Amino acid sequence: MTEDPPADEGDDAVTLESFLDALQSEGRPVATAQQIARRLDCSQAAASEALDRLAAAGDVERLDVESDPVVWYPSEWGRLADRERVVLFPERRELVVDQPSQYTRAQLSRIAHLVDTSGTKGYLYRIRREDVWAAPFDDFEDFLGTLRSVLPRRSPHLEEWIERQWTRARQFTLRTHEDGYTVLAAASESLMGNVARQKLDEEHLHAPISETESWVVEGSEAAIKRILYEAGYPVIDERELETGEPLDVELRTELRDYQQDWVDRFLDQRAGVFVGPSGSGKTVAALGALTAVGGETLILVPSRELAGQWRAELLEHTTLDPEDIGEYHGGEKEIRPVTIATYQVAGMDRHRSLFDRREWGLIVYDEVHHIPSEVYRRSADLQSKHRLGLSATPVREDDRETDIYTLVGPPIGTDWDALFDAGYVQEPEVEIRYLPWASDEERNAYASAEPRAKHRIAAENPAKVDEVRHLLAEHPTAKALVFVDWLDHGRAIADAVNAPFVSGETPHHERDQLFASFRDGERRTLVVSRVGDEGIDLPNAELAVVASGLGGSRRQGAQRAGRTMRPAGSATVYVLATRGTSEEDFAQRQMRHLAEKGIRVTENGVE
Template identity: 65%
Template sequence: MTDTGDSDDATSERPGVDGPDGTDADGPDADLFYDALESLGRPVLTATRYAQLRECTHEEAVAELDALVDSETAERLDVANDPVVWYPVDWARMTDRERVILFPDRREIVVDQPEQFTRAQLSQFAHLVETTGSGAYKYEIRQEDIWQAPYETLDDLLGTVRSVLPERSDPLESWIRSQYERANKFRLRTHEDGYTVLEAQTADLMGNVARQKLDDDQLRAPISETESWVAEESIAAVKRILYEAGYPVRDERDLERGEPLPVELELELRSYQKQWVSNFLETASGVLVGPPGSGKTVAALGILSEIEGETLILVPGRELASQWRDELLARTDLDPEQIGEYHGGQKEIRPVTIATYRTAGMDRHRQLFDSREWGLIVYDEVHHISAPVYRRSADLQTRHRLGLSSSPVREDDNESDIFTLIGPPIGTDWDGLFEAGYVAEPEVEIRFVPWGDREARNQYVSSEGHERRQLAATNPAKLSEIEALLGAHPDEQALVFVEYLDQGRAYADALGVPFISGEMPHARREQYFEQFRNGTLSTLIVSRVGDEGIDLPSAALAIVASGLGGSRRQGTQRAGRTMRPTGRAQMYVLATQGTREEEFARRRMRHLAEKGVRVTETTVESGGFEERVDDSADDAAEEPGPEE
């Protein structure tokens, strides 16, 4: 049972319980009985053991247990070695209750049947490793999880840890303390003469860590035993190398603000958005990691209005550039002449400039961006920053760096680059936003679909590698399942995501709805998106072009038909299309039974589970082709490679 407070008297925190006898006007408190069973780790107990666990007399324990028998919660049984034992009538409650088990030596936590609160709290300081269909979650506490934990003090972090674990662990807390302190060993600052200095907490750290790990091109010269002169062009590399060595660097440089740009925000921020803005202003850099629909763009505009400096906004594509321009004009007092776009369609440098990552990283355009002193650079869909072409934008001079992403994870294990190049995560408490009703928590269901016919399955069996994965993704039975799901939600607008163009075209023809892909002209895409927003289109088939950067706020239903070999981030973004301020949000993920799609589906939804979203599984009624195919030989061929 998870401990949710520091009080020694558990009953004092339970609503409706009068005192230590564990009873109220409605009778005995069954939860105390189940707590005792879980603490003991056995399904039966004696009155003597119960009295010890409850810290009451033997007579009081017998009275409580007999009252539970009277209420038909417990049964009593006379046995030879001890006069009486008690056990629960409803054995199922013992299997459905949350259990948190800590393995301190491995820094692992296993949770069975976790509550949403527990999953959300664990996401603040632990990494979800795997889940099972039976409701077990395995977490690992890594050093980077402690470095990036969104807490201002160690006590706040430990308070969350203690709220989740069943009991305190001194070895674990000692390790957490050491890692929290480790994150403050190095800092970058600006020397009074204008150059950048790397400062270590001790001379030993500077000599045996920094000067051993960094070369002469990165550290130009020593200044003192604890200080070194850093080459300006190597600042990002210095931060990344020390991070990989186990020492995240605090960036406290005094950077240029650029020309002043007064901006008024013409809407009221929500309370949590105000907190995001405040947290960012304290650190001067960071990544907003809120769920889709939580208003990260609006919070970014709030940050822009507080900084009041010339701003560069970097986006992955032209659709997002247009959306940012519309948001700036609708929600601030900026004039159209103050906002420029710089990409393949337009090339304007203005006080607020919206550019694509690719354009900003190209040599022939680089000088235009380098020559301006930006007060703020916003990196939208910040997970792109780790790509070689895009990461060059991280070297642009700016006083403040702000990343935006609902899921800053990458399959190439380079997500640490995001936090070293941009800043620490801000706003990771998804559960609080779900509970407050600001964002609709999606109901995510993985549906395992059987093969539609023997011919399709036999073709799959005789194939291998990428062809096998494609055949599972395009299982003909998925179309029938999509039609059934759309029929079950006749009043909801729906997005159906596909991986393959032929599949998208076939679904569009069968359902009589448009298919949006990268091949479609930009203007026509925007026309369909606008029809979807205003409700004149109820369903769209969408390829990967819809995974990010498309504003579809009214989508209440998402169906992922294929693309499970994609990234965890892709799964989060697709679920995000259903996250809205009000109403019901539903996401279905279709995976072909007996194929590697089953495991891909679980893995791709793992990031959502880590954020406190409950993911369920359902097996669709079989059409007679239930036997599993051995896919082990194709694991390597089917495993998706690093993202570009």
Template identity: 65%
Template sequence: MTDDDELSLSDLYDAIESVGRPHLTAAELSRKTDLTTERAREELERLADLEEVARQDVTSADAVWYPTDLDAVTDRERVVLFPDRREVVVQHADQFTRAQLSQFAHLVDTNRSGGAIYEMREEDIWQAPYDSLEDLIATMRDVFGERSPHLEEWVTSQWERARKFRLYTHEDGYTVLAAESDDLMGNVARQKLDDDALRAPISDSESWVNEEKTAQVKRTLYDAGYPVRDERELDEGEDLDLELRLTLRDYQADWVQRFVEQGSGVFVGPPGSGKTVAAMGAMEAVGGETLILVPSRELASQWHDELILHTDLEESHIGEYHGGTKEIRPVTIATYRTAGMDRHRKLFDERRWGLIVYDEVHHVPADVYRRSADLQGKHRLGLTATPTRESDDEEEIFTLVGPPIGTDWSALFEAGFVQEPEVNIRLVPWGDDSEADEYVSAVGHGRRQAAADNSAKIDEIRFLLEEHPAAKALVFVEYLDQGEAISEALDVPFISGEMPHARREKLFDEFRRSERDALVVSRVGDEGIDLPDAELAIIASGLGGSRRQGAQRAGRTMRPVGDALLYVLATRGTEEEDFVRRQMRHLASKGIRVTESESEVGDVRESTLEDGDADSDTSGGSGTVD
């Protein structure tokens, strides 16, 4: 800036940040802004007249100036880029910045003071949800506030690398792998893939692909650092006349359009964003008989009901195939486990499916579910809020099913389609010394269970429920004993996998109809169950730091109605603290703010114990004197 410019408060904050302490002198401001010392002093005095800065005279030194609102300096968003390491360090990032970063960077770590470290990996650029390289780089510049030629050169190279190979359908009907150059085909594809995958060369840059080995081709080249674009002209299968009875939201229509153009893909969006409805839009667009794969019978029933409600399909068009019933119809809903079994597999293979929908697609990499990915579907659509897997093999999802579509959660929050939850990690003290002693003496799984079963959590849950009396609440547990203890203490039903299916459905229906305002739920509530009006979720114990489960449970509160609250309880000073932070890290990587606090009930309990001990000592002393 020049001497003719007026110093803004933002300019002052920048200068203070550059100095590295929350105050500065007029001379220091001069050096950081290119103002003369006299002009800098005049501007500071002007801001002082506006009561935006204050002055402190220091003996034998120039006066120091500091903002009257020091929190505005200490809590100010900072984004620092280290282009050589491809790392981004952020402090106090707002929702929009975190959501932008989640589009092209991987969250590595966070701390309690609002800081986070992001890393830009090859796969983050390959899978960035942008239509063009220019759009991706524009977002990066917006986040960093500057251009980084070195980093942008690397991003460009990775963007282009993800477009070196493609699969397409030859005019004679067979599948071809095409490389951008002869060298890539000869030195990469033909070196990495055997004759069973690439049956014969067509030209120096093209090869005939064994149709049954397309998934292997894509995975092998992905591992070699070359994602493959799948541009095959896919068979629609038998016709299915389906009409959607509602209008898709703009972003849902965009998902469907991108899916139709690609022929495959995974809708990635928070619970409540309408992935199921968007999938019905894809069914309408494809117009072919559809197989829908789900992880549970509960989700199969839910899909059946949603199809009847939102499409013109009749009951006779929809079949379910699982342990409860076995019907194959133009639209068939089956569980992953059943579809992967040899004795049922032939029935699914005989049908020409125009579309296979993989709901909760993060299950696909698991061995028992993976077999379903080989079914003869021509279009493949995955649905998930949480592609992250603890085995770090989420790339399997995108090679077996398709690339991600629609991963920008921020836009959904801002448009009001999804309520951003308030997520708070609540640290709870031990209920009594004996429980703490049991934890210290335990090892491995026993130590984790001891921290999870901390009886003080029951008081904390009771306190949170009383703090939010109007909220419909879900309390999640990992251990059956803990669920039963909470259920008994709070007089709230406990739903677990041991409960008969009919009884579970009855309780869930009562919750949906607001006939019940609280439930204690085991792992059966993590996915596949529609609980749309849960404004409050309390995680009393989790799966040892599963990022996916943390996001699934948070998702139970992500709905476009009212305020959404998620409390994650962890016993203070135990390994459980690290577990729940890992659970929540995936949510933070999606742009959701996660805070941490001490248990208020715990403070009251400790204060009461101290007072009680004092009273006891006084009483005992008095008794002795008497």
């Protein structure tokens, strides 16, 4: 015998909004009164009464099927199709979100990794252990509250896994002993014995101080953090590192909301990597961090060109005077309160002591994805109280992103797609164009070539020269960059389109003049080799043609497309691949990384 519902239960047991929520939870476009009652935690009688009332108002409709229960569905199917829907797969720790609201995307950007998106529907998020470790919350309850605010229902399985990861990220700490040396402390005796002392050796730890503490070998801190991170235990770094002499500086530019959020999160963590697309203002956000820290600063960059650009940004956006800024590289060697040095020079033995002796309040690692390589890694061992990396794409083909986050800090960023929607960064149109061979002779040469030679033959397919000429003619007023990997190919294209070719062989002063003329609008087209992939500010590019270089990394593909991502104006990226060769796979792999960031990528064949 069923109990009668309370007198007022049927009045608000089911509303149109709660009915749509229940359908979403069911994952079906129709539902019975019994299913609705179960989802909304009311009696079946109350649900039926409320559904009858909604039907009378024209909001829902019923369908009587012979021998089957009555099912209900919305009168306006569009209402259901346009709603945000969140589907959780707890075993895979994935969420699929259709029509996500700005609020949902903002919340998920703090706790999950955006894996893929089609731009308007079908956002795929994954919660990785790294996302839990780096989440910007003071306690687990804050993390849990954010998670529950976007999920359609609670998931004990997922929440238990997240709590385990949250706990693992707080088991080891590096701190400074009162006598000045560094100590590794574990949360328990078993962790120190079964994890730290099993994974680390005499190169990292001296004799134990206690059952839960060990004396750290000087200079091994970065290696300890990397080894324990890989073992699943990120280390909290609470060492009393250098703060540097005070620096009297203010920011002249007002930060955007998301940039201020980056800075606030960085100041709280004291270490991190700003991750965002070209044009999102990572450099300006870094200057915001510099002024907030207010200590002497070392900025490490990959090239002399980028050092000059940092100087210009510092003078434009801060109150620093020219005499406050020094450059230290192959061309100049001045150490000032704010010093911009190249990674190569800063890592050399004969220069390293100069940087070691100075107490830096902040070290900025620009293009931080280079850090794991040996030549850059030596300069990354320089440590300060605040360590900040910058990168549009901190991915590496050797899967050593872990080194970036252990040597510098965890990622701090914003959903690229949110920046596109908000108008801060213009989303480019990306098209992969598959070209035929220019002749049977070229096709036969490719077919009979050794495996190592095939890639270059495909890259230098003469049909690409004609296609570049055609694309530039289709965009006669666009400021265009044409990217190549091979010098001969670059020269052939440059001759065909009557444009300069900028490569590593081009003298620095000539490069500077050509880039300046492109920025100023005096020159409309440049053909560039890998020197244009990063570290060069070319903010007005409206068209990018990737003519060769499809054997490169996902990061390289993103960097080249990123040359067109700026706050205003539309831009187009064409990626040229020779049909039937490995370039097809390379192009799809490179552009898939952009698609994961929310950029629309299309594919077309060229006859």
